[in-house]
Amino acid sequence: MIQQDFLSEQFAEHRDRLHAVALRMLRSPSDAEDAVQEAWLRVSRADTEQIENPAGWLTTIVARVCLNMLESRKARREEPAGALPPEPADHVSVDPQDEALLADSVGVALLVVLDTLTPAERLAFVLHDVFAVSFGEIGTIIDRSPMAARQLASRARRRVQTAAAATDAAHSRKREVIAAFLAASRSGDFDALLALLDPDAATGEVRGAEAVAAFFAGRAQAARPALVDGVPAAVYAHRGLPKAVFTFTVTDGKITSIELDADPDRLRELDIVFLSTNAKDRP
Structure with a gap:
């Protein structure tokens, strides 16, 4: 005993x-x-x-x-x-x-x-x-x-x-694009959002840069830049707990697609590291 x-x-x-x-x-x-x-x-x-x-x-x-x-x-x-x-x-x-x-x-x-x-x-x-x-x-x-x-x-x-x-170089550029997108989304800067989006950008059922920019303008107030399984992304968290993950596809400096995952079981399996709001900061 x-x-x-x-x-x-x-x-x-x-x-x-x-x-x-x-x-x-x-x-x-x-x-x-x-x-x-x-x-x-x-x-x-x-x-x-x-x-x-x-x-x-x-x-x-x-x-x-x-x-x-x-x-x-x-x-x-x-x-x-x-x-x-x-x-x-x-x-x-x-x-x-x-x-x-x-x-x-x-x-x-x-x-x-x-x-x-x-x-x-x-x-x-x-x-x-x-x-x-x-x-x-x-x-x-x-x-x-x-x-x-x-x-x-x-x-x-x-x-x-x-x-x-x-x-590192590709991830750094992608982080900069995501950080700029989140900042433009929070402030409702439609033109800045449009400048970051590929003309054929899509998110869910929303298609086209103007429609995507309109959809995100004024949103993303609680979303933060993060590394999700080592890849730059954005995460919405409530009281410190991740509630949704936004993954971005970036090609030639332009966002071509944004996908949202809010499934609790999948989120628990992800390795999430929140980053500084300064896109130039290292994780």
């Missing part, structure tokens, strides 16, 4: 961190909760007498659960999951600055690239660069050496950086 009480206390103390690890790994709130619950089942059956670092041990268990879930996803998509990637044969030197969390670029780029990484790369990158887990601990989780874990994280990091360079 004493051991069970200790387990419950430790799990409750670290639950927020465990959920954060699972959410970063799986990118689904419901899957993250399932992973945490599965981790608790494993913890409750474990012998903890030799555990010296409960926080690290719990993180390891959640990470292994997430790794299994990621590999199952790949199998369901009929992609060859296979074994974990072999240890890299060649040593790759890593710039010490690259070992740090990728401050500005990691937010958008991580969301863009995360699903394209192998499960092992994803685990190594997220645990090390986001949660500062050592390569020794990561190697234990994936049954690889610390050097191999470092290589996996480095490989993932390079892909994140490449994606950041490729998407």
Whole structure:
């Protein structure tokens, strides 16, 4: 009973961190909760007498659960999951600055690239660069050496950086267009709205730039710029809770379509990060 009480206390103390690890790994709130619950089942059956670092041990268990879930996803998509990637044969030197969390670029780029990484790369990158887990601990989780874990994280990091360079300019321009559209909508500036819209712009059943501009003029009072699953968008929130998401298609600097999603179940699955009202600010 004493051991069970200790387990419950430790799990409750670290639950927020465990959920954060699972959410970063799986990118689904419901899957993250399932992973945490599965981790608790494993913890409750474990012998903890030799555990010296409960926080690290719990993180390891959640990470292994997430790794299994990621590999199952790949199998369901009929992609060859296979074994974990072999240890890299060649040593790759890593710039010490690259070992740090990728401050500005990691937010958008991580969301863009995360699903394209192998499960092992994803685990190594997220645990090390986001949660500062050592390569020794990561190697234990994936049954690889610390050097191999470092290589996996480095490989993932390079892909994140490449994606950041490729998407940052486009996303920045799209954010500027969305921010300008929201400002014009709030102020009822019909001409400014018209200037931002493609002649064939559409939203729902409304077609044509003039009709769309008229529809949005004077609206969007509570809509805020946001990143939705890493992509610039706008979100209407009430008392801090997202109620509707506006997604924009922007081509050659002009808005061609605006779509509204207010389904509560879908909104709960979205990763929403509100941005500054200044379009030039970084997330």
